[in-house]
Amino acid sequence: MILYLHKRYCCLSTKIRGDTLSKNLRLKSARAAKDMSQKGVADAVGVTRQTINAIENGDYNPTINLCIAICKVLDRTLNDIFWEDDQNE
Amino acid sequence: MILYLHKRYCCLSTKIRGDTLSKNLRLKSARAAKDMSQKGVADAVGVTRQTINAIENGDYNPTINLCIAICKVLDRTLNDIFWEDDQNE
DNA sequence: ATAAATAGTATAATATACTTGACATATAAT
DNA sequence: ATTATATGTCAAGTATATTATACTATTTAT
Numbered sequence: 462m463i464l465y466l467h468k469r470y471c472c473l474s475t476k477i478r479g480d481t482l483s484k485n486l487r488l489k490s491a492r493a494a495k496d497m498s499q500k501g502v503a504d505a506v507g508v509t510r511q512t513i514n515a516i517e518n519g520d521y522n523p524t525i526n527l528c529i530a531i532c533k534v535l536d537r538t539l540n541d542i543f544w545e546d547d548q549n550e
Numbered sequence: 551m552i553l554y555l556h557k558r559y560c561c562l563s564t565k566i567r568g569d570t571l572s573k574n575l576r577l578k579s580a581r582a583a584k585d586m587s588q589k590g591v592a593d594a595v596g597v598t599r600q601t602i603n604a605i606e607n608g609d610y611n612p613t614i615n616l617c618i619a620i621c622k623v624l625d626r627t628l629n630d631i632f633w634e635d636d637q638n639e
Numbered sequence: 640a641t642a643a644a645t646a647g648t649a650t651a652a653t654a655t656a657c658t659t660g661a662c663a664t665a666t667a668a669t
Numbered sequence: 670a671t672t673a674t675a676t677g678t679c680a681a682g683t684a685t686a687t688t689a690t691a692c693t694a695t696t697t698a699t
Contacts, residue, residue, distance in 0.1 A: 640699100643697085645694100645697100646693100646696100647694080648691100648693080648694105650691090651688100651690090652689080653687080654685100654687075655684100655686075655687090657684075658681100659681090660680090661678100661679085662677105662678085665676080665677105666673100666675085667674085668672080669673100
């Protein structure tokens with residue numbers, strides 16, 4: 462069973478074979494479709510590479526404005542990338 | 551012309567006849583359609599009344615998980631309530 | 640008239656999103 | 670071998686989302 466917390470600095474995010482932690486694969490896919498690197502998206506929306514990386518990989522909770530900015534860069538909508546997925550821990 | 555900042559404690563949010571500040575009227579409408587008060591929605595999603603009020607009225611930038619929770623309570627999607635509206639200041 | 644529910648707003652404190660800087664790994668090119 | 674790009678991660682700091690408390694005003698019901 463899985464147990465991870467939202468906190469940043471408590472390394473209790475028990476990965477299991479690296480595919481746990483509710484990754485945002487739709488974001489990763491949309492980025493690939495645009496052939497953009499994490500840094501490319503980060504620069505385009507005005508955040509750091511680590512932030513984009515964290516959104517893709519972790520149980521991260523970005524702000525709606527950042528989500529909207531990312532969607533616009535990738536030509537997707539909020540529903541496309543952030544709706545009804547893994548957010549319900 | 552309008553000039554408002556994102557900061558909380560700088561009262562520079564120059565309303566003009568009360569209808570500036572990019573209110574989220576779709577949220578207000580969806581809430582009305584469910585006949586729920588701000589406090590009702592707040593309790594349902596586990597935040598304070600002020601947070602819901604701020605999202606409806608101000609230039610507020612909530613987290614995506616909160617937006618998703620609000621949408622679920624109101625039987626709407628992210629696109630319904632938060633997409634392509636006033637977020638581009 | 641007054642009590643209760645709803646809504647708007649302000650302030651200080653707390654939690655956390657996001658930054659900055661750094662280090663490690665993998666891949667592809669030179 | 671080594672340079673460059675892309676990715677993953679960690680730690681400490683800063684900015685801001687959210688809370689807790691409080692005050693005001695309006696409406697509805699008693």
